[in-house]
Amino acid sequence: MLAKGYDVHGIIRRSSVDYRERIAHLEGRPNFHLHYADMSDSMSLVKLVGKVQPTEIYNLAAQSHVQVSFDAPEFTADVDAVGVLRILEAVRTNHLEKTCKIYQASTSELYGKVEEVPQSETTPFHPYSPYAVAKLYGYWIIKEYREAYNMFCCSGILFNHESERRGETFVTRKITLAAARIAQGKQEKLYLGNLSSLRDWGYAKDYVECMWLILQQDKPEDFVIATGVQHSVREFAYHAFKAAGIELKFEGEDIDEKGICVNGPANLVGKTLVEVSEDFYRPTDVVNLLGDPTKAKQTLGWNPQKTSFDQLVSIMVKHDMEKVAAEHVASVMRTNLAEYLEKGVVK
Numbered sequence: 083m084l085a086k087g088y089d090v091h092g093i094i095r096r097s098s099v100d101y102r103e104r105i106a107h108l109e110g111r112p113n114f115h116l117h118y119a120d121m122s123d124s125m126s127l128v129k130l131v132g133k134v135q136p137t138e139i140y141n142l143a144a145q146s147h148v149q150v151s152f153d154a155p156e157f158t159a160d161v162d163a164v165g166v167l168r169i170l171e172a173v174r175t176n177h178l179e180k181t182c183k184i185y186q187a188s189t190s191e192l193y194g195k196v197e198e199v200p201q202s203e204t205t206p207f208h209p210y211s212p213y214a215v216a217k218l219y220g221y222w223i224i225k226e227y228r229e230a231y232n233m234f235c236c237s238g239i240l241f242n243h244e245s246e247r248r249g250e251t252f253v254t255r256k257i258t259l260a261a262a263r264i265a266q267g268k269q270e271k272l273y274l275g276n277l278s279s280l281r282d283w284g285y286a287k288d289y290v291e292c293m294w295l296i297l298q299q300d301k302p303e304d305f306v307i308a309t310g311v312q313h314s315v316r317e318f319a320y321h322a323f324k325a326a327g328i329e330l331k332f333e334g335e336d337i338d339e340k341g342i343c344v345n346g347p348a349n350l351v352g353k354t355l356v357e358v359s360e361d362f363y364r365p366t367d368v369v370n371l372l373g374d375p376t377k378a379k380q381t382l383g384w385n386p387q388k389t390s391f392d393q394l395v396s397i398m399v400k401h402d403m404e405k406v407a408a409e410h411v412a413s414v415m416r417t418n419l420a421e422y423l424e425k426g427v428v429k
């Protein structure tokens with residue numbers, strides 16, 4: 083958005099620790115502004131929308147971890163469901179409904195216990211987690227305000243979109259970081275949940291371009307954004323480890339399945355590097371997501387294959403190999419400095 087010349091305003095929540103690593107490179111730019119507000123605080127949203135008078139709102143705010151939504155269902159509903167309503171009402175309260183377009187981050191999790199494969203804009207929803215149920219409300223309230231008040235508000239039904247900035251507890255990033263750490267001797271093993279779960283993984287950078295395209299159309303519509311290609315968690319792990327120089331062979335079934343190193347650094351060959359743990363199983367899990375991006379291709383002119391699965395894996399692994407190596411250098415320097423300080427070599 084900054085590259086396109088927009089003034090960008092983002093909301094942040096107060097925290098006593100710094101959690102802005104992923105936007106640190108943007109801070110200080112003249113067109114980039116951050117404001118304290120919260121999706122659970124209507125007044126903060128109403129005041130901010132009134133002050134900024136936005137022409138486009140991208141609502142990506144969410145408690146977005148599916149497994150966590152089983153532990154914090156009420157918070158998830160407040161932010162992911164009612165939060166969307168609060169934004170719509172903030173726009174209406176400030177009389178901006180004719181000038182402000184709204185993009186809502188809807189999700190392939192809406193298809194949940196899938197009723198058809200692949201999933202398109204016409205596939206029935208069957209949400210299968212507290213997160214997905216909350217997101218279903220968000221999807222419908224956007225549609226309702228579009229029809230009731232003639233507002234330009236749309237959903238992008240995005241399938242999993244990954245990148246080097248992905249949170250470390252989502253499965254792709256958990257795997258690429260672990261592969262990098264194991265390859266560099268910083269971790270022994272990776273524990274995962276359901277290895278057979280199937281996902282349609284795309285590159286987040288390509289997907290955000292689509293979010294913008296959705297708001298540039300003449301009429302507000304919902305779109306499925308996906309690659310149309312499906313892989314299992316097991317396959318993702320295989321390719322990520324391979325990109326880190328380790329070849330895995332998977333043996334066994336369900337909870338007893340293991341990923342064993344069959345090729346790679348001599349000290350790892352023959353070792354079990356991936357195991358399954360019940361801790362990462364969900365009470366209900368969505369296991370067969372595959373999107374049909376035909377409408378986005380035809381209407382938005384979007385290319386779902388811009389970044390292939392192999393390229394995505396290698397971008398993420400390369401980034402994490404460098405991150406782990408840099409952390410190692412930083413930790414050696416810290417240790418040396420502490421030693422020198424202790425010995426009085428430096429003061």
Ligand code: GDD
Binds near residue numbers: 148190281
């Ligand atoms: N997180 C995680 N950790 N997932 C695991 C693990 C593990 O150790 N092992 C297996 N999985 C399986 C999960 O059971 C799930 O079926 C799949 O890997 C993907 O899990 P996540 O990466 O956590 O993503 P998600 O598909 O549940 O949700 C993400 O994508 C949605 C879009 O479809 C999130 O970003 C959602 O916010 C988003 O809506």
